[in-house]
Amino acid sequence: MSEAAVEIEALTFRYGSRLALRSLSLRIPSGCCFGLLGPNGSGKTTLMRLLATLLQPAEGRLRVCGHDTVAAPGAVRRCLGVVFQQPALDGDLTVEENLRLHGAFYGLRGEPLRNRIDELLTRFGLQERRHEPVRRLSGGQQRRVDLIRGLLHHPRVLLLDEPTTGLDPLARHAFWQTLRQLRQTDRLTLIVATHLLEEAELCDEVALLDEGRLVAAGAPDALARALGDEVLWLETSEPEAVAAFVQTHFGVEARAIGAAVRVAAPDAHALLPRLYEALGDRLRSATVRRPTLEDVFLVHTGHHLHASPESFTAPVS
Numbered sequence: 001m002s003e004a005a006v007e008i009e010a011l012t013f014r015y016g017s018r019l020a021l022r023s024l025s026l027r028i029p030s031g032c033c034f035g036l037l038g039p040n041g042s043g044k045t046t047l048m049r050l051l052a053t054l055l056q057p058a059e060g061r062l063r064v065c066g067h068d069t070v071a072a073p074g075a076v077r078r079c080l081g082v083v084f085q086q087p088a089l090d091g092d093l094t095v096e097e098n099l100r101l102h103g104a105f106y107g108l109r110g111e112p113l114r115n116r117i118d119e120l121l122t123r124f125g126l127q128e129r130r131h132e133p134v135r136r137l138s139g140g141q142q143r144r145v146d147l148i149r150g151l152l153h154h155p156r157v158l159l160l161d162e163p164t165t166g167l168d169p170l171a172r173h174a175f176w177q178t179l180r181q182l183r184q185t186d187r188l189t190l191i192v193a194t195h196l197l198e199e200a201e202l203c204d205e206v207a208l209l210d211e212g213r214l215v216a217a218g219a220p221d222a223l224a225r226a227l228g229d230e231v232l233w234l235e236t237s238e239p240e241a242v243a244a245f246v247q248t249h250f251g252v253e254a255r256a257i258g259a260a261v262r263v264a265a266p267d268a269h270a271l272l273p274r275l276y277e278a279l280g281d282r283l284r285s286a287t288v289r290r291p292t293l294e295d296v297f298l299v300h301t302g303h304h305l306h307a308s309p310e311s312f313t314a315p316v317s
């Protein structure tokens, strides 16, 4: 097994009486691009803050690069770079001033700091903007400055909390290309919190979080494939009755999940017309697709990753 960049054991965290993380255990291999995927309030930011030593666990433990976050917070911070949801830049200072200021926090100064800033500005195509106030840069450029800020002290693990928030799809795509390059060239471990499926699917491994619980973890492809080659969802106003009917009449597994029915059939396409015929008006719609992480989330939690008026509401035990 490859070395672990992060090890989390039976971690529980509360804000007062509110439970934000529940007995979470997770291992993040070194050199991995690891996604934390979950809806709003699932505990992603809390986990990031615990890893960054900004919070202390109520129960359980976290180790980053082998260092315990409570016993050795200084060692943890030295091996971590952090890019939080809100850019940590001063818009009135220039790009270079922001980076110098941050470098000083890490005890970097003089020529080594100058050289590191030069190297990273060149790599990220921002050399020509170094003397401009940060507020004059586009959203995507500001995110890149923030990324450079997180990389100045040569961290081994980079935490990114919803780093593409507020970026348009083009800038988001460019930012992810930058991340992928970084991983190759710097052999960094990237831990990215996101609520976007398409971002999670770009990761080597993901952990799906819901209400502070770990729902599933693994390679996105493997998690999706565990549901079969295709998934068949039926939308109906009477999910329990339709699930029972399908099981009895077609001899396939059917399960009511919230306001829908998931049918596990080896040949969903062939079954579809027969289901329409047998169920008639009881069926609002039927969808066959290759399984995605959204399906994994839905099957494990009984609700969608993103709440919508149509979203399934009944939790699954």
Ligand SMILES: Nc1ncnc2c1ncn2[C@@H]1O[C@H](COP(=O)(O)OP(=O)(O)OP(=O)(O)O)[C@@H](O)[C@H]1O
Pocket: 015, 018, 019, 020, 038, 039, 040, 041, 042, 043, 044, 045, 046, 047, 195
């Ligand atoms: N400072 C705080 N005080 C009290 N409760 C908090 C605080 N910060 C977060 N919470 C609660 O803890 C839970 C987890 O929140 P957290 O911010 O970690 O989720 P998240 O997955 O990062 O959400 P988002 O995607 O919206 O950023 C939520 O119920 C949230 O309301």
